[in-house]
Amino acid sequence: MPNRTIRVWRGNQEGGKFEEYTVEVGEGVVVLDVIHLAQAEHANDLAVRWNCKAGKCGSCSMEINGKPKLGCMTRVSDYGPDEVITVQPMKTFPVIKDLVTDVSWNYRQNERIKPFTPRPRDADGQWRMTTEDVERVQEFRKCIECFLCQNTCHVLRDHDKRDQFVGPRFMIRLAQLDMHPLDVEDRIPAAKEEYGTGYCNITRCCTEVCPEHINITDNGIIPMKERVVDRYYDPIAMIARKLFGGK
Amino acid sequence: MLDINEIQTITHDVIVVGAGGAGLRAAIECSRQGLDCGVVCKSLLGKAHTVMAEGGAAAALGNVDSRDNWKIHFRDTMRGGKFLNQWRMAELHAKQAPDRIRELEEWGAVFDRTKDGLIAQRNFGGHRYPRLAHTGDRTGLELIRTLQDKGVHSGLSVHMECTVLDLLKDGDRIAGMVGYWRETGRFVIFRAKAIIFATGGGGKGWRITSNSWEYTGDGQGMAYRAGAELMDMEFCQFHPTGMVWPPSVRGILVTEGVRGEGGILKNSEGKRFMYNYIPDRFKAETADTEEEAARWLAGDKNARRPPELLTRDVVARAIVQEVKAGRGSTNGGAYLDIGSQRPAEYIKKKLPSMYHQFKELAEVDITKEPMQVGPTFHYMMGGIRVDADSQMTKVPGLFACGECAAGLHGANRLGGNSLSDLLVFGRLAGVGAKEFIDANSDLPAVDHEQAKRIIRSATDILNREDGENPYVIHEALRDVNQDCVGIYRTAEGLAEGVEKQRELAARAKNVKAYGTSQYNAGWHEALDLPNLFCISEAIARSALMREESRGGHTRVDFEGERAEWSKVNIICYQGDNGEMIVEKVERGPEPEHLSKIARATLEELEGSNA
Ligand SMILES: Cc1cc2nc3c(=O)[nH]c(=O)nc-3n(C[C@H](O)[C@H](O)[C@H](O)COP(=O)(O)OP(=O)(O)OC[C@H]3O[C@@H](n4cnc5c(N)ncnc54)[C@H](O)[C@@H]3O)c2cc1C
Ligand code: SF4
Ligand code: SF4
Ligand code: FES
Numbered sequence: 001m002p003n004r005t006i007r008v009w010r011g012n013q014e015g016g017k018f019e020e021y022t023v024e025v026g027e028g029v030v031v032l033d034v035i036h037l038a039q040a041e042h043a044n045d046l047a048v049r050w051n052c053k054a055g056k057c058g059s060c061s062m063e064i065n066g067k068p069k070l071g072c073m074t075r076v077s078d079y080g081p082d083e084v085i086t087v088q089p090m091k092t093f094p095v096i097k098d099l100v101t102d103v104s105w106n107y108r109q110n111e112r113i114k115p116f117t118p119r120p121r122d123a124d125g126q127w128r129m130t131t132e133d134v135e136r137v138q139e140f141r142k143c144i145e146c147f148l149c150q151n152t153c154h155v156l157r158d159h160d161k162r163d164q165f166v167g168p169r170f171m172i173r174l175a176q177l178d179m180h181p182l183d184v185e186d187r188i189p190a191a192k193e194e195y196g197t198g199y200c201n202i203t204r205c206c207t208e209v210c211p212e213h214i215n216i217t218d219n220g221i222i223p224m225k226e227r228v229v230d231r232y233y234d235p236i237a238m239i240a241r242k243l244f245g246g247k
Numbered sequence: 248m249l250d251i252n253e254i255q256t257i258t259h260d261v262i263v264v265g266a267g268g269a270g271l272r273a274a275i276e277c278s279r280q281g282l283d284c285g286v287v288c289k290s291l292l293g294k295a296h297t298v299m300a301e302g303g304a305a306a307a308l309g310n311v312d313s314r315d316n317w318k319i320h321f322r323d324t325m326r327g328g329k330f331l332n333q334w335r336m337a338e339l340h341a342k343q344a345p346d347r348i349r350e351l352e353e354w355g356a357v358f359d360r361t362k363d364g365l366i367a368q369r370n371f372g373g374h375r376y377p378r379l380a381h382t383g384d385r386t387g388l389e390l391i392r393t394l395q396d397k398g399v400h401s402g403l404s405v406h407m408e409c410t411v412l413d414l415l416k417d418g419d420r421i422a423g424m425v426g427y428w429r430e431t432g433r434f435v436i437f438r439a440k441a442i443i444f445a446t447g448g449g450g451k452g453w454r455i456t457s458n459s460w461e462y463t464g465d466g467q468g469m470a471y472r473a474g475a476e477l478m479d480m481e482f483c484q485f486h487p488t489g490m491v492w493p494p495s496v497r498g499i500l501v502t503e504g505v506r507g508e509g510g511i512l513k514n515s516e517g518k519r520f521m522y523n524y525i526p527d528r529f530k531a532e533t534a535d536t537e538e539e540a541a542r543w544l545a546g547d548k549n550a551r552r553p554p555e556l557l558t559r560d561v562v563a564r565a566i567v568q569e570v571k572a573g574r575g576s577t578n579g580g581a582y583l584d585i586g587s588q589r590p591a592e593y594i595k596k597k598l599p600s601m602y603h604q605f606k607e608l609a610e611v612d613i614t615k616e617p618m619q620v621g622p623t624f625h626y627m628m629g630g631i632r633v634d635a636d637s638q639m640t641k642v643p644g645l646f647a648c649g650e651c652a653a654g655l656h657g658a659n660r661l662g663g664n665s666l667s668d669l670l671v672f673g674r675l676a677g678v679g680a681k682e683f684i685d686a687n688s689d690l691p692a693v694d695h696e697q698a699k700r701i702i703r704s705a706t707d708i709l710n711r712e713d714g715e716n717p718y719v720i721h722e723a724l725r726d727v728n729q730d731c732v733g734i735y736r737t738a739e740g741l742a743e744g745v746e747k748q749r750e751l752a753a754r755a756k757n758v759k760a761y762g763t764s765q766y767n768a769g770w771h772e773a774l775d776l777p778n779l780f781c782i783s784e785a786i787a788r789s790a791l792m793r794e795e796s797r798g799g800h801t802r803v804d805f806e807g808e809r810a811e812w813s814k815v816n817i818i819c820y821q822g823d824n825g826e827m828i829v830e831k832v833e834r835g836p837e838p839e840h841l842s843k844i845a846r847a848t849l850e851e852l853e854g855s856n857a
Contacts, residue, residue: 012765028493028609040718044769045762049291051459054499054604056388057294073607096430097766107292115400116355127352128364137357138382141389145293180355 001026004076006034008046009088012097018086019043025076031085032060032071035099047098055211058146062099063088068148068209090151106147109166112194113173118182133181140176140220142212143169149206149216155199165196168206172220178227192228200225249702251695255435258690259285259404261680262439264411264424264466267295268387268669269649269676270445271394272347276677277443278401282684286398287406287426287437289461293395296447296459296650297669300387301502301600303369303379304670305663306344310365312548314853315376317341318844322852324664325845326528327373327558328628328657329798330813331479331834334841335635336655340664340671347670348380356393358382370507373558373661375532375849384504384598390666409435411465412774413701414442414473414645417691421473421644425701429771432764434702440690441680443638443646444470444631445673449782451721451775453624454729457489457500466651467785468778470631475640477819478653478832480629480782481789482799484660485734487562489623491580496608498623501583501601503662505618506555508597509544510585512566513617514574520581521554524565529557532849544588560659560798563622567734570621580621586614622734626665628656628799629786632818637679638672641820644683644691648676658798706764708773714759717773724751724779732787737803741791748787752780781827785819788829792817 001024010019021038032050039046051057053072060071064087065079071087079085093101121127149168155161166174174195178187191197200221207216214220259282263274266288277284288295307320321341325332348366352358358380359367368377382389398405411426415436423438446466450458471477488501506512514520525533533554534540540553555562566581576582585594591614595602598613605611605618631640631647633654638646649669656664708714731744755777760770795809796802815831822828844852 026494029495030608033495039768040722044716044718044760044772045767047766047768051290051294051296051461052299053459053496054299055607056385056600057290057298057459059290059294075607100430100766103291110396111399115396118353118355125349126365129357129360130364131360134357134360141357141382141392142385144298144388177355180357183355 002081004034005084006031006038007084007086008035008038008098010046010098011095013095029076030072031064031074031076031087034076034085035071035087047096047100049100056144058144061090061146061148061151063090068151070146070148070211073211090147092151092157093147103147105162106145106150106167106169109170110173112166113170113177114185114187114190116177116180116183117185119184127182129181137176137180139214140172142214143172144212145169146211148209148211152205152209154203154205161196161199165199168200168216168221170195171197171200171224172214172216175220175224178224188227188231191224192232197221197225197228249699251436251698254698255433256438257285257406257435258438259283260439260684261441261443262287262424262437263443263445264288265295265445265447265649265651266292266405267297267445267447267649268390268394268666269673270295270443271391271398272670272673273443273445273648273677273680274403275394275398275401276674277680278403280677280681282681285404285406285437285439287409287411289408289410289429291407292405293391295391296461297387297391297666299459299500300390300666301384301500302371302504302507303381303386303663304344304348304390304666305371305374305378305661306348306380306667307341307378308345308348308366308368308380310361311368311377315378316852317345318852319375319849320344320378321841322845322847323374324655324661325657327659327661329659329808330657330845331797331816332657333635333654334838336672338841339635339675340655340668343671344667347667347674351390351393351670354393354397356382356389358389369504370552370556371662372503372506372556372562374663379507379663381504383596384502384600386666410771410774411437411469412705414469415693415697416473416642417694419643420687420691421642422691423693424469425698427705430766432767432770436693436698438690438693440684440687441644441646443648443676443680444651445647445649445676446651448627448650449779450624450627452724452728452779452783454725455489455498455622456624457486457498458624463775464778464782465775466647467630468781470640470642470645470647471781471785471819471821473642473645474821475642475645476632477785478629478632478816479657480627480785480819481793481817482628482658483624483786484559484626484628484799485563485622486625487559487566487622488583488620490609491576491619491621492578492609499604499608500623500625501618501620502598503559505583505585505598505601508585509588510555510583511553511588512555512562513582513584514569515576516574520569520574521557521562521565524561524568525554525557526561533557558659558661560801563734564801566621576619578619580619582617583620584617586616626650626660627782628658628660629653629789636675637682638676639679639683644687646676646680648672658800705774708758708760708770709764711757711759714757715754717758717760717769717776720751720755720758720776721772721779724748724783727751728783732783732790735801735803736790738791741787744787745784745791748780748783755780784827785829788827789817789819792829792831
């Protein structure tokens with residue numbers, strides 16, 4: 001079996017440096033496998049998060065050769081045979097140890113979003129929704145909360161606007177609730193005032209890194225921005241709402 | 248000197264260990280009943296094993312085929328479990344599952360729809376009718392995210408990335424537990440009036456498994472050491488379709504939904520071999536020609552189901568037989584082909600993550616080429632023995648639900664019955680804990696000596712000068728279990744397995760982890776070992792005792808089901824000298840009203856929801 005060298009950032013909040021590990025790898029291995037081999041053979045105390053190893057849980061987010069990716073879905077064969085693979089923790093979140101970062105800020109954003117509030121059931125106790133309506137929402141519900149989009153969005157990464165903008169992950173959570181065929185809560189005022197919809201300037205960097213291929217910007221954020229605009233800056237819509245009520 | 252008073256203490260009325268489907272559903276119920284509830288989990292919230300579930304959650308909603316009802320679901324579950332299930336649990340499950348699914352919808356879950364706009368249901372092995380509510384092939388994600396979002400607004404306190412090491416007792420009663428924060432390695436004492444375990448399974452003890460690192464049998468091991476009983480441990484589900492190539496993904500699951508959506512199994516000669524493996528009990532209900540199977544796929548309600556949808560134990564053994572007979576696929580499995588059965592667009596829509604998984608990990612386009620699949624350790628039917636109504640274990644104040652508990656599935660679990668199990672029994676465990684706390688409202692005392700012992704044995708691993716590498720021991724155990732306690736078992740193999748497990752367990756007493764206690768994977772690995780050894784021994788010794796083949800337990804030296812073994816379950820508990828005691832317990836007489844349903848013909852049950 002061929003050897004493979006991987007450079008892993010090792011350290012904690014006080015600082016750190018890259019360490020190189022060389023391990024023998026089999027066919028079809030992914031970057032997470034190589035990290036695990038290094039852990040078992042050379043560095044038992046190397047910290048990395050993972051669970052499913054199949055791109056389903058969103059635990060193994062990291063930056064591989066500078067690109068935000070899931071370690072378990074990135075094949076080593078994507079890199080040239082002599083190319084050194086460098087992995088480091090997500091930059092936007094405070095590092096805890098090695099590849100593990102403190103993502104608790106994201107959980108706090110989720111708590112800020114008002115819970116799902118459904119309309120009453122139909123007379124026979126059922127809820128009916130069309131496949132078409134459901135599919136629009138399901139696209140966003142595919143999100144595995146890897147937070148790679150949050151890590152990439154420059155509003156959070158470079159401008160550190162974490163107090164003002166909930167980030168792409170929670171924009172689509174909001175869009176998902178807003179477009180949910182059963183939800184009756186009016187979410188537009190909060191989208192504008194509390195969650196910072198206006199901070200996004202549609203660079204689409206989040207969409208590019210999403211391992212679930214969710215069209216975050218075009219299907220989620222832009223429609224939410226439009227709804228905010230319609231509500232606050234469109235006089236006809238404003239009058240209509242006054243007259244007829246509703247979302 | 249270790250001073251317990253200096254260790255962080257967290258107190259709640261009730262603490263749920265585990266944040267998968269069962270744990271979150273239990274916690275939501277506890278909050279709803281007005282209890283102050285804490286949740287402890289090893290990973291981040293939303294990452295528990297449940298997130299990986301693919302195919303769906305079984306409930307007799309009758310949305311797709313109105314002939315379905317709880318009795319038929321109950322009958323399927325008992326027959327799938329080869330009549331070793333706890334009757335009452337199977338009854339509660341079948342009756343309550345539909346309400347639990349509808350409740351998820353109320354909390355925001357978005358299932359796939361029928362043409363009429365209702366929750367769609369798909370076919371799965373062993374289920375007579377299309378019964379699995381699903382969201383594409385990522386139903387577990389839908390379930391866990393819904394419960395997580397509901398939980399966030401139910402006032403739960405979630406303690407993430409915290410591993411519980413062992414339980415504390417006050418006399419007979421549960422008093423709390425000791426854990427450590429993975430991030431810092433610091434210890435924490437939890438105190439509560441009741442504790443609910445929802446810690447999942449233990450597949451990490453096997454070489455080839457669909458399970459993640461979390462699955463080290465912690466709940467079973469801790470409950471056992473605290474005096475609870477384990478039951479049905481010999482019944483291990485080897486899912487027939489795990490990936491076999493490339494080696495690094497060996498064992499990762501290929502959902503049964505592939506077969507539910509029409510996928511067929513072929514051997515290297517291109518033959519649909521499952522027609523040769525239909526057990527007598529299912530002959531009357533299974534298609535015996537490809538023509539009939541094709542009609543079934545086209546939606547003919549009078550056609551019988553194809554043999555690919557027989558229960559998992561049957562399909563897994565068939566694949567092993569084919570490979571042994573030299574008719575395996577190039578990488579030693581069987582071919583699973585959906586590309587020739589359904590249009591590419593349909594496959595991508597109904598099985599998106601399977602499409603993705605094969606494309607990215609194996610460079611196989613499943614709409615065009617067959618997948619290669621083989622058995623993988625998937626699920627433990629056995630686990631902590633509980634009371635069927637309250638979910639309480641033998642230890643007062645300790646409850647268990649979800650995969651870590653035993654009883655619902657008997658000798659073999661039907662696909663889709665786990666997700667519904669989590670919801671039904673998660674909720675019931677919450678109700679049970681509330682009743683217990685109402686009757687026992689004082690906070691039990693913590694015995695410092697017990698806590699010290701637990702902490703010392705954990706720090707010893709870091710402090711000793713030198714010792715074995717925990718990874719090496721774990722890897723060796725996986726090989727022993729794979730070889731000696733696998734799908735096909737013999738008395739000699741099992742005895743050898745028990746012997747080798749003992750040798751490794753002795754070596755494991757002397758493992759050493761290097762580095763500090765902060766997020767130290769080697770230390771974590773070492774701390775999981777005692778639980779893995781506990782379930783490994785329980786499984787091997789129960790399997791050695793059960794001299795017959797039934798469901799997920801196959802003895803080459805004792806073929807077929809034996810009547811005398813249908814009357815007993817096997818339990819394991821810790822004897823006074825610390826050794827494991829394995830013994831049979833009588834199942835008692837069958838409840839007449841349930842026995843009648845389980846043994847009725849389908850015609851007698853169709854359309855009767857009374
Ligand atoms: C790939 C795959 C696909 C599946 N598909 C289906 C399906 O389609 N339908 C179906 O019905 N079933 C399916 N199953 C089975 C089903 O998903 C599991 O049985 C079920 O999710 C288990 O849920 P649980 O709540 O019992 O435990 P889990 O979801 O596994 O949660 C266990 C929790 O306990 C915590 N924990 C464990 N030990 C400790 C400790 N010592 N200290 C603190 N916390 C601890 C973990 O961190 C975790 O939060 C599938 C399983 C797999 C692996
Ligand atoms: S599109 Fe908006 S949310 Fe996405 S990365 Fe750009 S600024 Fe951030
Ligand atoms: S939207 Fe995509 S990138 Fe962002 S957290 Fe979800 S899955 Fe990850
Ligand atoms: S380990 Fe689950 S997404 Fe990588």
